[in-house]
Amino acid sequence: MDSLTNRLIADIKQGDEQAFAELVDLYKDKVYQVAYRMVGHVHEAQDIAQEAFLRAYTNLDKFDTTRKFSTWLFRITTNVSIDRLRKRKPDMHLQDAVKGMEEVTYESQLAATDELPEDQVVKMELQEWIQSEINQLPIKYRTAIVLKYLEDLSLKEISEIMDMPVATVKTRIHRGREALRKRMRHL
Incomplete structure (x- = not known):
């Protein structure tokens, strides 16, 4: 490419x-x-x-x-x-509750697939929960975690993107992982 x-x-x-x-x-x-x-x-x-x-x-x-x-x-x-x-x-997003629309949820709008609706909802809720927990991390850790684990970039690429030494990237990934682990352990 x-x-x-x-x-x-x-x-x-x-x-x-x-x-x-x-x-x-x-x-x-x-x-x-x-x-x-x-x-x-x-x-x-x-x-x-x-x-x-x-x-x-x-x-x-x-x-x-x-x-x-x-x-x-x-x-x-x-x-x-x-x-x-x-x-x-703070503002309102499409997935937020709207008065009078309590019965209509994102999950109720799902198209039929081979996967059971209950399984699909559980999977989606888990993904949303993990994304929500990542969003609670400080920006410097969130960036490193997103680029490493969600985008699967190398430490060298992350180092170039974040404009910092590889050792600092490793530290931020480690600290971000630890912070995420602590957050998820309490829930």
Whole structure:
């Protein structure tokens, strides 16, 4: 993918808008996943992904082509996510309860699948609970945990994204895991 990415970047720098659309298409799912796992809300993650791509596009001339584009893009995404988390104000989200709609839940809207509805709900609740617990971690630990365990990135890649030494990344992952373990033990 790196040679394709490098070709697309060269084309974008020459003014090819279609090349940027192709680049977005290549990375949009992973960028969204990083954003979602950082903030835990669908619409906010979509906004963050769009902003990350906009920042990448406007700063493409600063990208060092000797490095991995995905690492640079994920760094932008985590920085935008962290900025959002710092500015976050309590608000209402689609999954929140709405007066008069107590009977209608997300689970009641599930499509039929081979998996039993009860199993699907339990699995979804477990995933939501884990994501909720990750969202309670301090941002510096949350970022390291998301990139390591949910995005499955290497320590070197995380080090580049977070702009810190590998040893510091290891410490943050360890401390984040310990904090998560303590949080989950009490529940």
